[in-house]
Amino acid sequence: MSKVFMDRDFLLKNDFAKKLYHEYVEGEPIFDYHNHLSPRDIAEHRCFHDLTELWLETDHYKWRAMRANGISEDLVTGNAPAYQKFLAWASVVPKLIGSPLYHWTHLELQRYFGITDVLSPATAEDIWSRTSEMMKGDGFDTVSLLTKMNVRVLCTTDDPADTLEWHKKISEDDTIPFRVFPSFRPDKYLGSDPEAEKRLCEKYGTDDLLEAFSKALDHFCANGCIVSDHGFGLFEYGKDPVLTERLDFLGKQYAERGIAMQLHFGAIRNTVPSLKAGFGPDAGADSVGFTTDSSCIAAFLGKLEGEGSLPRTVLYDLDPSDNAMLSTMAGNFAPKVQFGAAWWFNDHLRGITRQLDELMETNALACSVGMLTDSRSFTSFPRHEYFRRILCARLSELVENGEYPEDIAAVGSIVKDVCYGNAERFFLKH
Numbered sequence: 001m002s003k004v005f006m007d008r009d010f011l012l013k014n015d016f017a018k019k020l021y022h023e024y025v026e027g028e029p030i031f032d033y034h035n036h037l038s039p040r041d042i043a044e045h046r047c048f049h050d051l052t053e054l055w056l057e058t059d060h061y062k063w064r065a066m067r068a069n070g071i072s073e074d075l076v077t078g079n080a081p082a083y084q085k086f087l088a089w090a091s092v093v094p095k096l097i098g099s100p101l102y103h104w105t106h107l108e109l110q111r112y113f114g115i116t117d118v119l120s121p122a123t124a125e126d127i128w129s130r131t132s133e134m135m136k137g138d139g140f141d142t143v144s145l146l147t148k149m150n151v152r153v154l155c156t157t158d159d160p161a162d163t164l165e166w167h168k169k170i171s172e173d174d175t176i177p178f179r180v181f182p183s184f185r186p187d188k189y190l191g192s193d194p195e196a197e198k199r200l201c202e203k204y205g206t207d208d209l210l211e212a213f214s215k216a217l218d219h220f221c222a223n224g225c226i227v228s229d230h231g232f233g234l235f236e237y238g239k240d241p242v243l244t245e246r247l248d249f250l251g252k253q254y255a256e257r258g259i260a261m262q263l264h265f266g267a268i269r270n271t272v273p274s275l276k277a278g279f280g281p282d283a284g285a286d287s288v289g290f291t292t293d294s295s296c297i298a299a300f301l302g303k304l305e306g307e308g309s310l311p312r313t314v315l316y317d318l319d320p321s322d323n324a325m326l327s328t329m330a331g332n333f334a335p336k337v338q339f340g341a342a343w344w345f346n347d348h349l350r351g352i353t354r355q356l357d358e359l360m361e362t363n364a365l366a367c368s369v370g371m372l373t374d375s376r377s378f379t380s381f382p383r384h385e386y387f388r389r390i391l392c393a394r395l396s397e398l399v400e401n402g403e404y405p406e407d408i409a410a411v412g413s414i415v416k417d418v419c420y421g422n423a424e425r426f427f428l429k430h
Helices: 015-025 039-043 051-056 060-068 082-095 100-113 124-134 142-148 165-171 194-203 209-222 241-257 273-278 294-306 320-332 349-362 382-400 408-427
Strands: 030-032 151-155 179-181 227-232 260-265 313-317 337-339
Touching: 015 382, 015 408, 030 408, 039 142, 039 165, 051 060, 051 082, 051 124, 060 082, 060 100, 082 100, 082 124, 100 124, 100 142, 100 382, 142 151, 151 408, 165 179, 194 209, 209 241, 241 260, 241 294, 294 320, 313 320, 320 337, 320 349, 337 349, 349 382, 382 408
Parallel strands: 030 151, 151 179, 227 260, 260 313, 313 337
Antiparallel strands: none
């Protein structure tokens, strides 16, 4: 007998998993400490009018799937009419068997619109009409969408040269019931973009980039910054003297200011020249890159720790073959250092399960800071639900196999911490 498609107990295979999810984490708030949402869209309470605006305007996950299925670029990032773009996406969805995109699409239809129909070319016109009609009413502006998902804290991703004007407006808006903090993202100032470095120095009236960093961090902290973020294709700490000097300085600054440091390893970005020329960066032409050199990570964290300047840190890999290395590296410097969530190309059933297993086997899952969206989409927050269901399902397997006692209170406490409590304590600790 076939299962009901993505019903209330989606992915929850036994009674313990169902009880664990529904009674302990289904209603937990969300602390999304890494995403790429637009603070301007939040500050302006931007309203959405159709599913193309809501789903396809910024989501490079969907763009990649459309290209893989032969959809022309005009219907992906081009100037085709909104409805035609949506029809193109609807034609792709039935082909995405086993993809997290298939699950996310239907979770979003269910959670935001109450629609349990399966999206396909046959249902596309009806779903478009029904959702467009709903979006004429209240509840489909950015603030309402985030509130609906019980978001408590968001950390956006922001250039050190940013004025943070939109964050200021958000903090002054009493109608926004959640907190939005900027994240300090200095990638382009670590030796790869001299023109950007010059502009940052000019902004802060200095010829010294490190002084400019310090002044920029003053500005970010004054506007609520609690976390920084860094992305590396190849992490060459100790090999590149410019990078090494700047990371040493930043790490100490973060520790002094109580800012957590996120390090994302292994992404090769913007690999298709025609897409970058026509659309710009972040068009969805990125890949899993190099296996990270563990000695470079150990040297960086070790130097900071030896000097008493190691900030709270989260390590992420894009190559899952680095899971054991990063999990054990984080364990070396626990509790200040965490092995972060299954990120980007690992954000799926197998990848999340693999990351959870690594934490259980070589680190401490109960101390994990849980999940994030890493998304530009305001309807991406059911990804937290997806993670929570997978977490509950995996832990219930251990109970079912006799590997852990059937103690719902003990396991429930763990999942509540992993899904929200640990992140709140880790990132808001000063």
